[in-house]
Amino acid sequence: xxxxxxxxxxxxxxxxxxxxxxxxxxxxxxxxxxxxxxxxxxxxxxxxxxxxxxxxxxxxxxxxxxxxxxxxxxxxxxxxxxxxxxxxxxxxxxxxxxxxxxxxxxxxxxxxxxxxxxxxxxxxxxxxxxxxxxxxxxxxxxxxxxxxxxxxxxxxxxxxxxxxxxxxxxxxxxxxxxxxxxxxxxxxxxxxxxxxxxxxxxxxxxxxxxxxxxxxxxxxxxxxxxxxxxxxxxxxxxxxxxxxxxxxxxxxxxxxxxx
Numbered sequence: 327x328x329x330x331x332x333x334x335x336x337x338x339x340x341x342x343x344x345x346x347x348x349x350x351x352x353x354x355x356x357x358x359x360x361x362x363x364x365x366x367x368x369x370x371x372x373x374x375x376x377x378x379x380x381x382x383x384x385x386x387x388x389x390x391x392x393x394x395x396x397x398x399x400x401x402x403x404x405x406x407x408x409x410x411x412x413x414x415x416x417x418x419x420x421x422x423x424x425x426x427x428x429x430x431x432x433x434x435x436x437x438x439x440x441x442x443x444x445x446x447x448x449x450x451x452x453x454x455x456x457x458x459x460x461x462x463x464x465x466x467x468x469x470x471x472x473x474x475x476x477x478x479x480x481x482x483x484x485x486x487x488x489x490x491x492x493x494x495x496x497x498x499x500x501x502x503x504x505x506x507x508x509x510x511x512x513x514x515x516x517x518x519x520x521x522x523x524x525x526x527x528x529x530x531x532x533x534x535x536x537x538x539x540x541x542x543x544x545x546x547x548x549x550x551x552x553x554x555x556x557x558x559x560x561x562x563x564x565x566x567x568x569x570x571x572x573x574x575x576x577x578x579x580x581x582x583x584x585x
Contacts, residue, residue: 327365327388329353338506362389362408366415369430369577373419377426386434387449409451416457432458461488468499479503511549511559518562521569524548536561 331351336344343349352368354360360368368390369381383389383493391407423430439447448455455461467482479502486496501509501516518524518533525532531548532541535558542548552559 327353327360327383328385331384335505335507340510359395361395362411363391363392365389366411369416370418373426373430374422374430377428379426380429380431382431382433384433386432386454389450408449410455412451413453416453420457436463455488458488459490461486463487465497477504479509509549511552512545514552514559514563514566515545515548517566521566523565523569533562547563 331353333344336342342507352360352365365383369383371545372379381482389408389412389480391411393407422428427456434454435449437447437449462484465483467480469477469480481499481501483497483499486498501512503509503512515524515531519526523533529543531543531545532539534540534549537555537558540548540551540558542551552562
């Protein structure tokens with residue numbers, strides 16, 4: 327909806343299939359501008375007719391109802407129209423999303439609350455918040471240290487406000503590298519350091535990998551090693567997950583019956 331999707335960033339996602347059979351971008355084109363009603367009707371239609379899909383609305387805040395789109399600037403007074411349409415859409419989506427094994431991701435923004443009650447308002451109303459199984463809110467974002475005059479990325483801190491797995495009270499940080507998106511290797515190193523799997527002394531990092539012990543200077547160099555040595559990255563990832571979640575139970579092997 328924001329018309330800012332960059333295919334180059336999508337291509338950084340590991341194993342993503344961007345072929346027309348697997349991936350589709352729905353956006354306004356010359357001669358057909360999609361209003362909020364158009365987008366929501368398409369979303370409901372796809373969710374009802376397709377299975378095993380991930381549908382992403384980017385973003386709810388950018389949806390523009392037809393009444394607002396066709397009016398002159400300053401004429402439209404329908405401030406609550408988008409919230410009503412979103413509530414209608416989420417009620418219809420909830421009837422088939424689980425049955426069809428789909429995942430729907432909605433991205434929105436917060437704005438200042440003009441009422442005396444205070445607190446931020448989510449653009450598009452509260453329907454998405456009530457119907458969702460998981461809710462993440464970006465609390466803050468800060469740029470990571472520069473490399474000379476070059477800005478390399480940022481770290482965003484998210485709060486888990488709602489989770490189907492348990493109480494939504496935790497927070498998580500995600501390193502993001504400009505031009506690449508989620509910085510998996512840096513995130514993995516920082517988590518491994520917390521558990522003592524990576525030793526840090528000043529600017530030097532040391533870790534035992536499948537390929538042997540490595541001692542490198544700088545976080546960027548260690549991340550580069552993991553990017554180019556996927557076996558080492560998978561081995562370190564497995565160690566971190568084992569410490570967090572425990573060793574997964576092995577399913578009992580079926581006994582072969584001799585006839």
